[in-house]
Amino acid sequence: MAASLGQVLALVLVAALWGGTQPLLKRASSRLQHVHEQTWVRQLLQEMKTLFLNIEYLIPFFLNQCGSLLYYFTLASTDLTLAVPISNSLSIIFTLIVGKVLGEDIGGKRTFAGMVLTMTGITLCITSSVSKTQEQLSTV
DSSP: OOOOHHHHHHHHHHHHHHHHHHHHHHHHGGGGGGOOOSSHHHHHHHHHHHHHTOHHHHHHHHHHHHHHHHHHHHHTTSOHHHHHHHHHHHHHHHHHHHHHHTTOOOOSHHHHHHHHHHHHHHHHHHHHHHHHHHHHHHHO
């Protein structure tokens, strides 16, 4: 089963929501290092309180979960051999891009080369799948 352009765009949006929110969640959850309690139960409760009362954490978390919900709905009509590579590999690229914008060290030339190779592979997958869909529509 080939994917339509709308399904591919939904998967790219999933990747953007997943990958784009990871550096933001990492940054917002850094406050957990300052939470110290005597028992593990109190530690857990204090960490949950720290995270869920932090708007800097809640907004990226909500967007990340929206990406998961969109992924779930998109999987109902998309071929897994296309959905998994697009969403997972592009989310890594979005993570690197947003991390760079936030000032994180993402690596050097090898990281950039990996991003180019990943984009090339995903482009081939998308082009192949969308052209199959268009061929199927033209024969009907």
